[in-house]
Amino acid sequence: MELEIVKITAFQFGELVFACEQSSDDISCYFDKQTGDIEMLGDYIESDPELEERIEEEFGERYIRVPKIESWQSFEDMEEFVTTVQDERMQKSLERALSGGKGVFGRFKDTLSDDDDLLNAWYAFKDQRNKERVIELLEEEENIKLIVDA
Template identity: 75%
Template sequence: MELEFIKLTSHQFEELVFACEQTSHEISCFFDKQTGDVEMLGDYIETDPELKERIEEEFGERYIRVPKIESWQSFEDMEEFTETVQEKKMQNSLERALRGGKGVFRRFKDTLSGDRNLLEQWYKFKDQRNRERVLRLFEEEFIKLIIE
């Protein structure tokens, strides 16, 4: 299969990354290869019936499903970020937050919320990881995104 090159503005790319984070059982996101736009469909989203029909008719050619960033990938990001934390007390607190199943994402964020700078570093780290992940996911679909 031949690699397809698609140019996106930085705003379109950020919308695409956001869509990858939001895709769930209730929300399906589709990437329009012609315009670079993301379309969301779901039970609780008001959608133009013509858009839904167009996506169904042109799925695979013009539209592709936006890949989902899985929770296990986000968990790995939290683990890797924790390893970068210099202050040992905070690093230990984050390691404790990562143990024990349910509520791990909330505990991790709550632990970070006491340190505004560290919380900001986490968001930058997570955003960068998700941007890289989206580029890789699209390359797996033989699409090279070029951000302008």
């Protein structure tokens, strides 16, 4: 099957990646293939009956549900990031943060917060991984090839 080409701006791509990170049971995000915009519907968002009807009528053709980045994927990213850390003590601290159960994301971030450079490196790493993941998910699940203008 041939991929559908969708052109968006770098800003819209950033919004799309952010929406993939934010999707939850309470909020549904939709990507408008014509405009590149993200539309959000959910329990805590003021309802717009016209938008809801438009999304329902044009779902699949114009609108698609924004793919969700799962927590297990984020956890794998943290594990991989730890392998890039040069400082052995920090690497061990991060491994310990990842070994506990509940609250792992908070512990990981708290451990990184002692080192601004490393925290910024983590955010850059995570951002890059999520951008790659969104491009991959859209190609595999929706047959969409994104072209992002600089």
